[in-house]
Amino acid sequence: MAIFNLNINGETKEVDVDPATPMLWVLRDHIKLVGTKYGCGIAQCGACTVHLGDNAVRSCQLPVSAVGEQKITTIEGLSEHGDHPVQKAWLEIDVPQCGYCQAGQIMSASALLKRNPNPSDEEIESAMNGNICRCGTYTRIKKAIKTAASSENV
Amino acid sequence: MTKLKTHMGRRAFIKNTSLASGGLVLGFSILNSCKSEQAKEMAVREMPKEWFEMNSYLKIGDNGVVTIYTPNPEFGQNIRTSMPMLVAEELDVDWKNVLVEQAPYHADKYGFQFTGGSRGISARWEPLRMAGATARQMLIAAAAETWQVPKEEVTAEAGVLQHAATKKSAGYGEMASVAATLTVPEEVQLKEVKDFKLVSRSQKNVDAKSIVTGRPLFGMDIQEEGMLIAMIEHPPAFGLTLKSVDGEAAKAMPGIKDVVTIKSFKDGYEKGGFDTNAFPELVAIVGNSTWEVMQAKKKLKVEWQPITAYSETIAGFGGKQTINIPAGLESTTTHKSKMEALAAKPGKVVRKDGNPEVAFKNATKILERSYSAPFLAHNNMEPLNAFAHVAGDKAKIAAPIQIPSFIIPTIASSLGIPKENIEMDLPRMGGGFGRKAYAHFVVEAALISQKVNAPIKLVYSREDDMTNGIYRPTYHATYRAAFDENNNLTALHVKAGGVPESPLFANRFPAGAIDNYMAEEWTIDSNISIGAFRAPRSNFMAGAEQAFLDEVAETMGKDAIQFRLDLLKRAKENPVGERNDYDADRYAGVLELVREKSAWKENDATKHRGVSAYFCHNSYAAHVLDLKMENGKPVVEKVVCAIDCGVVVNPDAATNMAEGAITDGIGNAFYGELTFQDGVPQKNNFHQYQMIRMKEAPKEIDVHFVQNKIDPTGMGEPPFPPVFGAVANALYKATGQRHYSQPFITKKEVVG
Ligand code: FES
């Protein structure tokens, strides 16, 4: 066990955990931020996607010891009032079915738009290909990303 | 106007004062601690000081805000929006003033809380509207009494009661306290479909804001004071059971509290049809956190032993049934050879019209084709999980499951406590697709909690979820068609079977459209657990049948859609046999609609299009799928879909479901497959089990509904089965090759 001071959604959180613990479980079990989801644990489904700095990463593969001072943003911290352009677009297109994959989808999509505010279809497909949606909402996800891209302030 | 006696939900309308103070009052309230974004937002705006319960489905606040308890568990079909819409429509209240809460399991109040079989909306169509209509009538009576005017002169619309002559007016909230004391009317009038103001108009998902902001909604998200995490270790192969366990090394790992064994059924317990469980004896490991338990689980030393063959009687939906579970370790190769052997022998004749033997004997030409499909894992994005807190003879459970009432007797028996002492909340499911109808994992959670005497959340790893499946069975079907010298279709013969169930629907189209018809089936026993998977059996038969009909049409030189329409015309005008289970007109209706909307042209050489149509769950769906090959890979460019499911309650949500069904169907047709070697599932996570991803999803989906006023029929499942046929038929157009055995594409692309 070891103590880590983490910067999560702009707040400092102290946890005392095994250094090998993936951020996914630190977030879910220790910090009680359960918006980040467990789907596969092996970087294959994207349900656990968070931002490390500005990059989308799979938190199931990110040991807490590797985070250091880097900022982590989870779905809960993406915006203060749930009004990030990607979240707004998701609501406008009414994307979710079961919803379990959607936090990961939104975190991947928002990271994509940050580095590429106007992605092509192919760029969207590549950036989103690591996120599985078992319910099959892909056509809506793509539409929502385009909607968000065409709105201001991404 | 439809007048309906209220007796059919009468017990549900009996007031329960314990609920009148609001919220999900169950002593504990897991779901309340995860208040929805919707509730939070409304709380800021306007929360009533007092609630008045009108019946078990709704309560009205003094300020006119209405809480609707939605009875069925949600797994993504958005019934948490569409079911309350039915109540709100008849109550005639502004949708903006409606708050939705998930009802807990409570059979007396909420009837059969079953999410499956595409029955949700159709089963709730009348009772939920009645709940709204009776409350509205009681509000009208309250206003009439208060104002001393005749009831008939009081109107109730959009949350406002009015008496025109005296210009009196009051919000529902003002009359709720009086209304709640009145007796429930004996009879109510429900609105005509044409008078709907809310139903049939798209309403946004009431949970969308909670979902996109990461609020805790799912079973997996439950956190309770003092809660421990539990995981299970099940046999690595079907056909094995627990022999012994040495948990010492695991117990010594950090954060670990205990290692226990559990037995899911009491000896002699008569199982229900959804008690399916290949691994009733398990090792459970319990600790402080998920990661610690996952690590310690690797240190378990467990010995397994072969099961012995057994028979058991199951009390299922269709009465008691005996099933035989053989011993042994099964493999896909053996399944295949056994299936082919049985397919070559006569099966059990389930239906016979005319004289198929003679027709085949006299045929000028016979077309014979065999189709097969593998076992499939459900692979819901949320792995199986359940929360349980068993203390003494009481149990508090939160179960993300599809049929709570079916597992309650098992939990009670296994724990040895009365059924009435089980409280069960129904958190949102991260997908279900049939898998969460089989709630063995809830029994496991309860038993573990009882053993360790603590609240626990049982979490299946993805690997546990995929390898302890209640799978879609592997199937096989042989179709034969006989033609005369003029190339007319004279007979059709289908013989289908599977491990361990037959997929056959003997009375479905094209039965009824062909003079000489025979349907046979066979089965092979297995110890691999199987169960419902989105549109059970149909999800195979539709693909086989619709691919075969495509080849029959081609053999006859007919257009694929016109050929089907001609058969349906025959089935309508002069049906063969009496047990045909479909309505030929509605069937033809979706084909005509999809033909129009896809701008289908006969023998269109410019596109690689496949058509397919199917009837199941009392609804009709047809697809036209356009596909092209790019670098040797199929790309689905567009799918046009037509559905007849009667009145569509929430059109955009239904469209979303149809889009999902189409994507799901393409994914499973292309890649879905689970194989076995010596009882061991050969895939255990998504690096091996290929799921459809955004790149492979259709570029465009265009969904249309037949407009009619028929009471709603199924929606979640019907658009799924025909996808397999549309894919197969389009693939043929694009490649020149017919595809008979699923999955159609087996090369796996590794994505990270
Ligand atoms: S849980 Fe991390 S990618 Fe699936």
Ligand code: FES
């Ligand atoms: S919405 Fe269910 S998995 Fe994506």
